[in-house]
Amino acid sequence: MDMQEHAIEFNVVYHINPYPATLRKDLDEIAQVCDGVYIPVTEAMLLEAPNVIRRAVDFAQEVDLVVMFALSGFGNILGGGRHASIFTASHPEYNCITSNGRAIPMSCPNKPAVRSYFQWVVEDLMTKYGPAGLLAYLPSWSLPSHFGSLEPGETPCRCADCKAAYRGWASGDMPDHDTPETASFRAQTMAALLDCFSSAIKSRGDHLIASVCLAPNDSLEFKKALASVRDLDAFGVTAYWRPNSDITQREYISRHVGEAVGIARESGKLAEAWICAFDQDARHESDAAHAARLCADMDVDILSAWSYRDYQSGAPLDKPSAGDPELVWQNLRRAYHELREGKEEEA
Ligand SMILES: [Zn+2]
16 A cells, blocks of 8 residues: 555456457446456356456456456355356365265365365466456355255364364364364364465565455454465455345444454455445445445445446346346446545545
8 A cells, every 4th residue: 555545446346248349348437437347257267268358357457457356156165156166066075074974065175185276276367367466255164055055053064184184273073063163263274275375376476466355244253364364465345235134234334344444454454345236226226336435434445346337147137126237337436436536635
């Protein structure tokens, strides 16, 4: 960060449009109000669309946007959308084993091969595309809901690697049910995976950015463990308020973004607030813009919205209560513009 009082960096998530003319027009428009763009990247995209990704990075860099990749679905450990990991499907031998003894479609973060895979992904993306950095989006020990759910009391993971690591960590055998210690163990070992990810980024250059964002309902212990990863630069939370929440948008953002800022400051990281700008309801087309204004008042360093023109892959587009995506974006765009103008006046 520079010496400016408090220069917030503004970003939006952009799902790549495959048509070059539209892609260029969209990125031009984003560059008018944003410092950077997050491009969601999945395992399937790496196989199916390397040239499309390349073109998006090139066009974005041409208009001086900082390009970050938001990694979704990798190993079915990272979240965001209903993506299925090809790595996990191809390597059932690395799956998590639950306390009921069943394998679930989620690669175990404690397996050396899974950590190596994450390091390989970082190497591959940085070498091929040269983004400014990578975001691990919603890493979690929870089985993604599109793969089913665990039985009551059933928990991941009791594979041989987890049991061995637990023994070394706790000087005792892993209990067959969840305890405060197993929760701590899972927080620490997910942090170890994030450490592999972040140090692989930094090994390619100190200026490259390693980021993570977590969900509001992740435990405080989990958040603090991940935020304290040495090579991590930015810690964020998805403060995705919805109108059906039992608290107001202001309360929700104040609680969750406030907590994230505190954790980030404690760990010496940049604080990032994630704004919900997808799948918005009718008559709520200014919620995302309002969220941006609320977050900007909260000492955050980075403000990022998911996503451009209210889009979320997999969200139902024919929802009767759906809002106007164009209006969502125009309101958000105006909020970004005004907040950035304010920023420049203070400089
Ligand atoms: Zn395991």
